[in-house]
Amino acid sequence: MSVLENTVxxxxxxxxxxxxxxxxxxxxFSYGLNWALxxxxxxxxxxxxxxxxxxxxxxxxxxxxxxxxxxxxHIRGNVLGGTxxxxxxxxxxxxxxxxxxxxSVSDVYVHDGAIGSSSKCGTKVRVISDSPSAILSLSNxxxxxxxRAISHDSCPLTVYVATSVxxxxxxxxxxxxxxxxxxxxxxxERFSLVLCGKAFSDINATKEALTTLxxxxxxxxxxxxxxxxxxxxxxxxxxxFAPEDAIQSCVDQLASLDAGVVLSSQDAAPYFRxxxxxxxxxxxxxxxxxxxxxxxxxxxPSISKLSPGQAAYHLLAxxxxxxxxxxYSRSPSPVNALELAKAFLSKVKHEKxxxxxxxxxxxxxxxxxxxxxxxxxTGKDLLxxxxxxxxxxxxxxxxxxxxxxxKYNSFLSRKFQEIPEEFSF
Numbered sequence: 001m002s003v004l005e006n007t008v009x010x011x012x013x014x015x016x017x018x019x020x021x022x023x024x025x026x027x028x029f030s031y032g033l034n035w036a037l038x039x040x041x042x043x044x045x046x047x048x049x050x051x052x053x054x055x056x057x058x059x060x061x062x063x064x065x066x067x068x069x070x071x072x073x074h075i076r077g078n079v080l081g082g083t084x085x086x087x088x089x090x091x092x093x094x095x096x097x098x099x100x101x102x103x104s105v106s107d108v109y110v111h112d113g114a115i116g117s118s119s120k121c122g123t124k125v126r127v128i129s130d131s132p133s134a135i136l137s138l139s140n141x142x143x144x145x146x147x148r149a150i151s152h153d154s155c156p157l158t159v160y161v162a163t164s165v166x167x168x169x170x171x172x173x174x175x176x177x178x179x180x181x182x183x184x185x186x187x188x189e190r191f192s193l194v195l196c197g198k199a200f201s202d203i204n205a206t207k208e209a210l211t212t213l214x215x216x217x218x219x220x221x222x223x224x225x226x227x228x229x230x231x232x233x234x235x236x237x238x239x240x241f242a243p244e245d246a247i248q249s250c251v252d253q254l255a256s257l258d259a260g261v262v263l264s265s266q267d268a269a270p271y272f273r274x275x276x277x278x279x280x281x282x283x284x285x286x287x288x289x290x291x292x293x294x295x296x297x298x299x300x301p302s303i304s305k306l307s308p309g310q311a312a313y314h315l316l317a318x319x320x321x322x323x324x325x326x327x328y329s330r331s332p333s334p335v336n337a338l339e340l341a342k343a344f345l346s347k348v349k350h351e352k353x354x355x356x357x358x359x360x361x362x363x364x365x366x367x368x369x370x371x372x373x374x375x376x377x378t379g380k381d382l383l384x385x386x387x388x389x390x391x392x393x394x395x396x397x398x399x400x401x402x403x404x405x406x407k408y409n410s411f412l413s414r415k416f417q418e419i420p421e422e423f424s425f
Contacts, residue, residue: 041099062132068202077188113142116262117269123214129161224263230255242292294321294371304397311365312345313423
């Protein structure tokens with residue numbers, strides 16, 4: 001009887017940190033994890049170590065790898081606003097090379113985690129690797145998940161990490177000369193991410209790939225994947241959309257150092273863990289929304305209050321001093337920006353939670369101009385504007401002149417076929 005046949009009758013192994021040894025002699029001892037990995041194309045040769053903690057990973061030889069940056073992220077699938085950077089055939093060939101490699105090594109390491117909260121919102125992730133160092137690195141950015149969460153999830157993302165796969169196997173895929181530094185390739189349709197060589201050490205690029213894969217799953221489940229920050233001020237949680245350079249010096253009040261928030265019907269969660277956010281994965285529903293625009297023409301006031309329709313409109317445009325960045329997303333996304341803005345409007349208008357007591361059950365929304373006058377508003381000055389919006393009677397949005405409004409309308413009409421009537425400048 002083969003290893004694969006043995007695994008069909010497997011019992012599910014749930015103990016974290018347990019080494020799973022697969023019998024190849026048909027003795028009848030097999031495990032559910034064996035079958036789950038086989039379904040993903042990885043037939044474990046000897047042992048699989050699941051959900052080891054950092055101490056156990058260090059005992060297995062894990063080390064802190066030197067950080068990399070700037071690796072390209074190859075995305076295959078329906079990415080709105082971009083083109084597929086790797087063909088279906090190329091990704092399939094790369095995945096085959098990687099799963100064959102993972103099936104040839106003695107020890108395989110598995111880690112289960114999540115993007116967003118582990119229990120209420122977000123996307124479950126399973127990492128399969130040949131390296132305890134890679135597992136240590138990725139476990140530091142993924143949220144923990146309850147036991148059996150991955151096996152009970154209908155569409156978890158799978159991350160294959162092959163640090164010691166041969167360079168020839170990678171070169172055969174034909175991704176170019178940069179492949180000798182590591183490869184990051186994601187397939188949206190397969191819910192799969194492949195990291196080769198030292199690519200796992202490029203944390204920013206890895207997060208970018210995981211974000212691209214997870215956002216359509218989050219949106220399909222009814223939650224909102226938003227390129228925003230959670231600003232925690234006393235008992236209040238504020239959803240902040242802003243350019244990254246505007247928030248660099250106010251990190252002390254941010255729930256996470258990365259842009260990315262999963263907004264559910266009652267809660268909000270950062271996409272990724274950091275050393276700063278490791279203790280809290282879930283926050284109450286935001287009491288306010290702040291959108292930071294950048295306009296040096298003098299058209300937009302320093303701070304204004306927005307109606308829900310205006311908030312959705314300015315979220316969709318994401319104006320940054322002459323450039324429009326729909327829903328503030330820095331990179332192409334599989335999620336349609338207009339559909340995301342519509343869903344955002346619905347939550348802004350109709351959300352009712354125990355922690356929400358603002359008038360008419362509407363979330364207060366504000367537009368802040370971070371480039372009014374000679375000096376850009378960043379860091380603590382931005383925080384001061386946000387706090388003043390929550391504590392003072394802020395006037396409604398009253399732009400000066402119509403030129404900028406026409407520019408907004410012209411861009412949105414070209415970019416999107418039909419803007420809802422509720423959306424307004």
